[in-house]
Amino acid sequence: MAAIQSACIYAQKNKLHLTHIETSHWDIYELIRLQEHVIIPEDQLEGFRLFNTIHTNHYIEGTTDRRISWVPDHMNDPARIMAEYALENLTAFVEIPGPRVIGDLPLKIRALDSETDTPSAPVQTDHGNVYSFVTSVKGKERAYDELAFYNNGSLTKKAISILDSGALLQFSPVFGNPVLDLEAHIGNGLFAKDILHHACLDTLGIVSSVLSNMECAKASNLQDLEDMGLMSVNSVLSEMGFDPAPKAKDGSPPASV
Incomplete structure (x- = not known):
């Protein structure tokens, strides 16, 4: 937090209105982002007060743009x-x-x-x-x-x-x-x-x-069905006691299952 505060002071001294600060410390990043919704540890209170004071006192609407982002160590x-x-x-x-x-x-x-x-x-x-x-x-x-x-x-x-x-x-x-x-x-x-x-x-x-067990993969390929020795639909229906389906008008053979 002290390092982030120092970066803000440096930006203010050098009139850097566009500031992007990166930190690899996830806990500090989360505290800054959610400070209005979480309890800040007592040893960090003074640092946050100074940080917020610097930001508030030197913020110019429409000109100042300060961002803080979290970057994992390995990305640097x-x-x-x-x-x-x-x-x-x-x-x-x-x-x-x-x-x-x-x-x-x-x-x-x-x-x-x-x-x-x-x-x-x-x-x-x-x-x-x-x-x-x-x-x-x-x-x-x-x-x-x-x-x-x-x-x-x-x-x-x-x-x-x-x-x-x-x-x-x-x-x-x-x-x-x-x-x-x-x-x-x-x-x-x-x-x-x-x-x-x-x-x-x-x-x-x-x-x-x-x-x-490639039979499963083979069965998924409709072009290989004729090579698998399957019963015709009519044969299955006959075995089950049903009347076979009528032959198609174009004379094509019944489907296989």
Whole structure:
């Protein structure tokens, strides 16, 4: 809270009417946002009084616009990495040309992508292969948090190792693509994300047993019905004691069930 107050004082001294303050402290952010509806801790009362006094005394309607937002620590990692790299390796401000890589900055930017719903950047693995993944629905990344292959916006090392080995190609050629569609349907209601999840948990036996029963998937394809040796509708009706349905006027055979 003292840091936010100092930022407000700095903005006032420098006549910065448009101010955007970011904090990674969730509790302080919530206290500021809901201070009229919650009990402020006693050790924070003085800080809030000073903060509100600065804001009230120097607010100009139509000119002053001050915003405070909460940003998780990891979303500031790219800026921190660049600053630390500069302190350790440079003596002056520079603009880095081309695709130069600074430490693990690409991984941090990828993690940032998952929070801002921007396109995911490919991850370079130790084996020389590049893997990325796409999703069919915007914001779907959050649904992957509980899956074993997903960690902070990117594939885990184990998931990448499994994809590198080609072990999942037996289930679908989808796993051989450099851009992996996690929402691709593999069979019997299982998607690529399910296969990769069980592979990382070493429970592929469950997946294999589900996919091995392909009769269900085959039955869902109307073009394969004739190959399944099913009884005709008339035969079923006869067995049940009903009169068979009359033949169609165009002479077409009865349907099968």
